[in-house]
Amino acid sequence: xxxxxxxxxxxxxxxxxxxxxAAIMLSLVKYSEIPQVARKTSMTxxxxxxxTMFAGGYILKLFGINIPSIKAIGGVVLLIIALNMIQGKExxxxxxxxxxxxxxxxxxxxxxxxxxxxxxxGPGVITTIIVLSExxxxxxxxxxxxxxxxxxxxxxxxxxxxxxxxxxxLGVNGLKIITRLMGLIIGxxxxxxxxxxxxxxxxxx
Numbered sequence: 001x002x003x004x005x006x007x008x009x010x011x012x013x014x015x016x017x018x019x020x021x022a023a024i025m026l027s028l029v030k031y032s033e034i035p036q037v038a039r040k041t042s043m044t045x046x047x048x049x050x051x052t053m054f055a056g057g058y059i060l061k062l063f064g065i066n067i068p069s070i071k072a073i074g075g076v077v078l079l080i081i082a083l084n085m086i087q088g089k090e091x092x093x094x095x096x097x098x099x100x101x102x103x104x105x106x107x108x109x110x111x112x113x114x115x116x117x118x119x120x121x122g123p124g125v126i127t128t129i130i131v132l133s134e135x136x137x138x139x140x141x142x143x144x145x146x147x148x149x150x151x152x153x154x155x156x157x158x159x160x161x162x163x164x165x166x167x168x169x170l171g172v173n174g175l176k177i178i179t180r181l182m183g184l185i186i187g188x189x190x191x192x193x194x195x196x197x198x199x200x201x202x203x204x205x
Contacts, residue, residue, distance in 0.1 A: 001144060008132055008148030009155075011189050014182045015078065015124045016045070017085075018156040022163035023175060024119060028110045034163060037111045042157035044116035049129055049149045056130040067134045068200035074127030075194025078186055081124050085183025088176055120156065124186075131193060 021041075029037050060070060129149070136142045159166065170178065 001140075004141065004144045005147050005151070008145055009151045010185065011128055011132065012049075012125065012148060012152040013155050014185045014189070015081070015128055016120050016152060016156060017179070017182055018120065018159035019166065019170070019175060019178055021115060021120050021156075022159050022166055025110075025115055025160055026163055026167055028115070031164060035161060037115065038157050038160035038163075040111035041116045041120065041160055042153050044112050045121050045156055046149065046153035048117065048121045049125070049153065050146075052126055052129045053133045053145065053149065056126065057134055060130065067131065068197045068204070070127060071131050071193045071197030072201060073197075074124070074131060075190045075192075075197060077127060078124050078190035078193060082183045082187035082190055085179050085186065088180065127193075128189070 025034070025037060025041075057067070060067070129145075132145055132148075133142075136145050167175075
């Protein structure tokens, strides 16, 4: 039980990368707005994760897309994200464009767009949740994934809520180190998805 929840939580939180999102948030909102933005952003991530978990598989089946295909392409997407993080490139462009960032500066509410979607909840997270959901066959496994989604969303809330403290404590160099470490973890998860997806597709040929 603990092992499954821990794996799913680590998989989600590394791809969500709330520390990088916290740094972006500080450039978009006032300090007095941080608590409200943190709550709304984390709640949006939680709801989007639940919708993806329960409806993602059905939507794929509706379009005739099988899970091995999603695992394979998801592995590629995650691998690209991981390589960008390991090389120290800006993480945000993998989920949001520069135009979206500029538009966000002129918005009254940035909690949902672009912070929650797509900076935090991007294609990598969507793919991961769908794959983890399809892997969870029993009721208990589904509950484990729900716990992981709740924990990762709560960690997002805590990270954003304390964004100013984390930013001061880590600094630029600390943020880069953590980003690279997360990139390594995401890279390992990406290979698991990619190899598993390709293997399943090869067997079904």
